[in-house]
Each structure stands twice: as structure tokens, then as C-alpha cells.
Amino acid sequence: MPERNVEFGKYGARGLKGHEAVARRLDALAGFVATSVTVRRGLLARLHYLTRSDHARQAARRAGLTVTDRTMKAWLDGRRSPSKKNLDTIEAAYRTVRRHNVGRYLLARLNREGRGTRVEFHPLNQSQVPRPRQRVIEYRTLNVRHWDRIVQAWVEDDDEALDDAWVSDVVVDLGSQWGEYEYVTNVGFAA
Known part of the structure; x- marks a missing residue:
């Protein structure tokens, strides 16, 4: 099983941690007021x-x-x-x-009475990585049935718990290549 990335972006790859993309998506689904607080x-x-x-x-x-x-x-x-x-x-x-x-x-x-929600993993951006160092990373989808720990960590605004829940409950289910999806350009799902 791969370990977590230590030197992400060393050769020019760009992206964000998967749990950060999930938090952004959950924030969008929460429907916060769009107008700035300064207005x-x-x-x-x-x-x-x-x-x-x-x-x-x-x-x-x-x-x-x-x-x-x-x-x-x-x-x-x-x-x-x-x-x-x-x-x-x-x-x-x-x-x-x-x-x-x-x-x-x-x-x-998101749990939909045990049926779960389909999640799309958009791979990291390797356009700035030299050609010999680029990896073939595919667009992947996965049906996530248990969102409890993820949503709870998001509600509590606990970044570390959200990262742990996202990796241990979802990303590892991608199989032996789960380390390729620790960083992504986007994570998509709807509720």
C-alpha cells in the first residue's frame, strides 16, 4: 500500500489535498451567503x-x-x-x-439510506511536470456509502480529522493506487 506524499509538487505537479476539495464541495452544498460580510x-x-x-x-x-x-x-x-x-x-x-x-x-x-453518493476524482494537474516524470493518472469514480466521519469533521471544521476520514474511509477504497488521488484538481459529488 502506498504511503502519503511527502514532497508533493517537487517536479511541478499542481493540485490540492482531496479533503480540502471535499470541504469546498460541502461548503458549496451548504449554501453560504454569497455576498461578502463587508457589504x-x-x-x-x-x-x-x-x-x-x-x-x-x-x-x-x-x-x-x-x-x-x-x-x-x-x-x-x-x-x-x-x-x-x-x-x-x-x-x-x-x-x-x-x-x-x-x-x-x-x-x-449523501448516505441516501445506505445507497451512498457517487464521487468523481479528477486527477492532479501534471502539465508543468517534465514528460519523463509524468504518471498516467486516470479520472476515477467511486460510490461512497458512509459519510458520517467526513461530514462530522467538516461540521466541526477539523481539518486533520477530515483528512484522516477522507483517506481512511474513501481514498483507500480506490485500491493499490490510492496514493495517486491524495492530491487532486477537484472532487465532485452532488447531494
Whole structure:
């Protein structure tokens, strides 16, 4: 069984770790607010999401947004603007709460009652690698039936756990050549 890549990109190969591509895809499926938090519309969308109920406010506090209700109301009314630090805190809290809220839904959609979801592995880009050092790496697909550890690590924003879950639960199922797919240009799946 191959080991993990130690010197990725040494000869010019380009790509990203598979778990990072998975996190990007899960983020896209989560449907985050597209407008930046620095724009009034984006700020209001995030604040409304974080304050729409007592449960949402508690989750926002647990995620690190610990301003007073008076300050929050001033932001919502437009009487005051959050500092750069508070904008970063609002964005982080919004992403944490949104991931937590959609995690269970995404897990059910991806597992599909044990049928799983087809995942496409797009191989790394070797266009900058000298011809004698290029490998033949094919586009691959795999049906992933168990997404529990992957989605849980994504919800918790735990990069190391996501990498471990992705490699040990999915990539090794590609067979003896799984090391070729540790880095990819893209990982595609739908939910």
C-alpha cells in the first residue's frame, strides 16, 4: 500500500489535498451567503441568520459571537458598524452555525439510506511536470456509502480529522493506487 506524499509538487505537479476539495464541495452544498460580510447586505443576512431565534442566538454565542444584544441591535439598525475583528467573528460564527445546521441534512442526502453518493476524482494537474516524470493518472469514480466521519469533521471544521476520514474511509477504497488521488484538481459529488 502506498504511503502519503511527502514532497508533493517537487517536479511541478499542481493540485490540492482531496479533503480540502471535499470541504469546498460541502461548503458549496451548504449554501453560504454569497455576498461578502463587508457589504451591508451580506452583514445583515448573516446577522439575521444568527439572531432569528433563541436557539440561533445561543449557537452564535457558542461559536464566539459574544456581543451584547444592544450592540447587535445597533448593527442591525445600521446605527453602528462592526469593527474588522467583529466582522471576522461574525463570519466565523455564521459559518460554524450554518455548518452545524445543515450537517444532518447533508449527511442524510449523501448516505441516501445506505445507497451512498457517487464521487468523481479528477486527477492532479501534471502539465508543468517534465514528460519523463509524468504518471498516467486516470479520472476515477467511486460510490461512497458512509459519510458520517467526513461530514462530522467538516461540521466541526477539523481539518486533520477530515483528512484522516477522507483517506481512511474513501481514498483507500480506490485500491493499490490510492496514493495517486491524495492530491487532486477537484472532487465532485452532488447531494
